[in-house]
Amino acid sequence: MAAAPVLVWLRNDLRLSDNPALHAAAATGRPIVPFYILDDATPGKWRLGGAGRWWLHHSLHSLSRRLTRRGVALTLRRGEAVAVVSELIEETGASALYCNRACEPWARCDEHCLGALDIELHRFAGGLLFDPEHMRTVSGTPFRVFTPFSKACLAAPPPDPPLPAPKSMVAPARVPPGDTLTGWGLLPVRPDWSGGLRAAWRPGEPQAQGRVAAVANTVVSDYLGGRERPGRAGTSRLSPHLHFGEVTPRQCWHAVQAGIAADPAAAPGGQAFLRQLLWREFSAHLLIHVPTLPERPFRPRFAAMRYPGSKAMLGRWQRGRTGIPIVDAGMRELWHTGWMHNRVRMIAASLLVKNMRVDWRLGAAWFWDTLVDADLANNSASWQWVAGSGADAAPYFRIFSPVLQGRRYDPDGAYVRRWVPELTRLAASHIHAPWQAPAAVLAAAGVTLGATYPRPCVDLGETRRRALADYRALSGSGPSADGPKTDRPRRMA
């Protein structure tokens, strides 16, 4: 009699290498049935957004081909995850189910429900560097502040070396029937807005692994100088690959450590890059310990904060028509490519929440739909950080000035020129605040405010003062004497 197969549930771990669940399942020597479930019901409002669906299509396509080449088929099913898993157990007579742990609240609930099914369940730590249950403060509570968290991570034994792809996988005598990928309709058709995404990205494990090698060899050497410049390709652009699990943080970790060992001059950049991976780790640990993070302020007193900003304001921000060039550039980059530079994400989010006074959850929802790297942990933690309500959040008196931020991080205006072509002919000295430029300068650059390019949607000074007053009232204490003078960010820097 043929051995009962084992099931491998792939979620945001769309890779063959360093995949503990797949590796362990293959090592049993039994036939394996890898499957992916498209579940639009269980996550509720956090069902995969438009840009994420585009990425998922291509990532699954790539994974499926790679599995097929190794003799194993990927089964696609659609529906409520736990019900679909139950059906698959019944249909295949599988004896065991393998999966990697996830950090989204609904995914953790699913894992909990699997415990009630009549099957051996094997769960693995797949997508994080450190075990969230073990990474605790000396008093045994989860970390709420990044710096001690990162110190504890760096003092802990380093993450295990990555696993290779399984050497061999046995196919079952009968592959359970599944959906076709094209039948899921993950790609936009009417209209097809994905041209910019296609030009910017190559989803899939081979491309992700190639990117990691490039990061370890070259990107980190310029990371310190280049990572804060949205006009340069100074960051790794690994975020969507990491989100969909085409690469693991420990693959990145070890590749970068090896790069540093080979070239000690790359150490400062390499360490700065590893620190960003720890921000990802911190956000994931937070979400695991505080599953309400996407919905409710981490600091409860922020529940009283009012957000009178209008829908029209939100619409201008979404369309990149705020009249604030660095923000419009970022929002257009996002719309076009599904990605935005981290510095600009902070500036754009700050304008929405603190100057336009629109609820951070509406901004987070827009990012969720439009980012190819939309990630519940990173997105929620970062929006709460900007809104001041998060763990280790920006002090309330740090309100970004988009003009100063633009001048500092896009000094020659290259980034704004790329995404806001209406302003191309403005000199760097005026490009971040065209409303302050003399009329003759605007005319010479072909800019008519209110016609060729919008006037600013808010008075930055006045809205900053109002926000400060509201935040001060909420916090119940004033800033320190030198606090409000700078808009320099304290973290994510």
Ligand code: FAD
């Ligand atoms: P690199 O600078 O090369 O960093 C390497 C990796 O570290 C990234 O791929 C990412 O996984 C992680 N990382 C870097 N910065 C952060 C950070 N501040 N917080 C957590 N992880 C970080 N990141 C997402 O992956 N998904 C999101 O949905 C998301 N939403 C955000 C929303 C806002 C308002 C802000 C301010 C930031 C958000 N970020 C999000 C964090 C950050 O902007 C992106 O991770 C980063 O821009 C990705 O580009 P990169 O891969 O080139 O980063």
